[in-house]
Amino acid sequence: MKKKASFAAGLIIGLCVGLIAAVAVGIAAYRHYTRLIAPGKVVDEFTIQKINLLSDVIDTYSYDYMNDEYTVEEKRDGLYRGIVDAIGDKYSAYMTAEELAEELEDNAGVYYGIGAYVSLTEDGYPYLSGIMEGTPAEKAQLRSGDVIVEVDGESVLGWDLDEAVAHIRGEEGTVVHLKIYREGERDYLEIDVTRGEVQSQTVAHEMLEDDIGYIVIAHFDYVTIEQFAEAYKDIRDHGAKGLILDLRGNPGGLVTSVVGVAEQILPEGLVFYEEGSNGRRIDYPCDGQNEIDIPLVVLVDQYSASAAEILSGSIRDHGVGTLVGKNTFGKGIVQDVKQLSDGSAVKLTVSAYYLPNGDNIQGTGIAPDVEVDLDVDAYYDEGIDTQLDKAIEVLRSQMK
Template sequence: MEEPRDNKIVMLIIGLLMGIASTALVVAAAFFIIKIKGFAFTSSQVQDTDSALSEETINKVKIIEDTIGTYYYKVDMDRTAEADAIYKGVVSSLGDPYSEYYTTDEYEDLMSDTQGIYYGIGAYVSMDKDTKLPRITGTIKDSPAEAAGLKANDVIYKVSGESVHGMSLTEVVGMIRGEIGTKVELTIYREGETDYLEIEVERDKVEAQTINTTMLEDNIGYIGITEFDSVTTGQFTEGIQELRDKKMEALVIDLRSNPGGSLSAVCDIARQLLPKGDIVYTVDRDGNREDYKCDGENEIDIPVAVLVNGYSASASEILSGAIKDYGIGTIIGETTYGKGVVQRIFPFTDGTAVKLTISNYFTPNGNDINGVGITPDIEIALDNEAYNKDGTDNQLNKAVEVLKKEMEKAGNKLDKAA
């Protein structure tokens, strides 16, 4: 096969080497040719002693490409897929589960996610830390996923007959999504079932309602946050006002299985709850600190309980960690996921993007929860058997019990003051 000579193909070759060379220094190579923030890096700028792009390594990757072209048994190769795999290899070599390369389609899906509207089945999916398989953490009300009978804690084993073991969460979600009216078959493992379940779901346009509210007994308000997107802040503001209009005297904030999302969204929500001070602060690799503040003008003035579990991650931990540090609410449930790092998305001019971990975050009291999580004030595991049988939620019941006692204490104080 004739050796390709144009710059784009040369870059694919360079990327292949970087994917093979398992080194944390290869991040710099992602900017070799692609413009970012209006600047373009030249080959002379990246070929230094700290770069994987030495003359020797560039020559070697050309040899690998030549060898593939000469001997690989398939003549018609998908060069686009090859290029995407190369770029993904560059980022995956970092060994960071949160850093990721996005193809054009994947980046478009990601952006539609943050806007709360996309085309798929309407299920929230997170990666299980133990099995390394995607797990459904919830379904959107009236979505195709709900209608098909998918449930929280269902583990996805295959998508349309293809095993998802070893795939990234983005890759799995990309397989599940598709055009409106088409169908996707999920092979599911569900606790208590003797065999895998085969569930077919028809894709549709999904508009995520990230906030759901209701009034519980004794004027206790409930607000569930499924994730933190650009639409979440407005929905939260409306939800809280709706509960206040109904004479709410205490509040349950349900962050269970909330995988996180936008840092700006969770900070905006925190500013409707916290006293004056830090919401969270971040520290980058150079020790630079950035503080995210709350002015305290909207500090909540009623008893609060926050529900969390092992799939409450990232932005969920920022909110629950701040509430715990300030002592303005009781954290109830199970130790959270432990994702105490921040990512930033770097879009490129060709429509692709890279998401990189750029800093650690710390709770207001300076707690680093990465890999540790947040321990609840009251630890109680969900009784899955009772929940699946008749919807009994022992964690929520505990929150209501705690809030009733807090309301009673508050009432006694008022009586004494009178």
């Protein structure tokens, strides 16, 4: 399947839908604003006049065959989304006040949905980067790596990540219909998922044979630091002589969360640092008081992204662990949410991050020390995890 998304399309849709609602009050407010901004900005007197002209033409000549299917507020939101989409950054997005609340709810660890982590392919399609245990997504037999083509019969082409998540989520007990592209399948899959309450258990752990501790981090949010601390303490209390940290399918999450986890295992030094457009550098250090003293192997794959790459890359650079699996996703940039006075918000890429050795892995990812493919058929048909088996083999050799 050829995956292609156009952010220019987002702007066109935003203008066509949103400009109908560009009323005089909004125009006046923008005119006042443009008196305060410097020349060369995207929003200036010329763009305001152009918006006025487009609005007049649309109001005069456009035939509303949709019969007011969209509210005035939705049309305005379409305009705002179009402006942000014009940046051309798939990670930047306009959020309504309701969407912002959902984002904050997600980071808090409890929400209503299907129980899957959603990211974007390089071509802009939403895909499931991870499936939580015991959730509607798992019960519906969705898989990590499934690419979403339609949600409830509506094409996802041109959606940003927040729009995709907003459509997938919903009230408890309602059904969302997903059209899925799955690698290896001859045709699209049509899957109904009944939404439910999802309590984000971001960390899972168990003891394997030969005193090997195994910890999975599915996502980095507010609860992850404490959940990891509890899991790490438990495997140490049970006599773990080596640790496998599984970051496969982990799409990232909060910077504060990944730093909090790193502080529990890394030696003294940098976890990573950021540099923004203004050239300002922000360091995220570790005091080294809890440096891991047992062999460590980190599992990564092509869906390990962002914060997961910060942790795995920092472990590599400090020489305290071996990376096993596949080359990681390659997201070396940081987003921040800027809330506006009306309760809405804009998520923007604000900086690039660099690993302790100075690498920025945007678009390239991190190559594992030991590369191994996951045999997907063996995994789902027989429960054989070829990547985990290799990680155990590597760790055993280091524990001797």
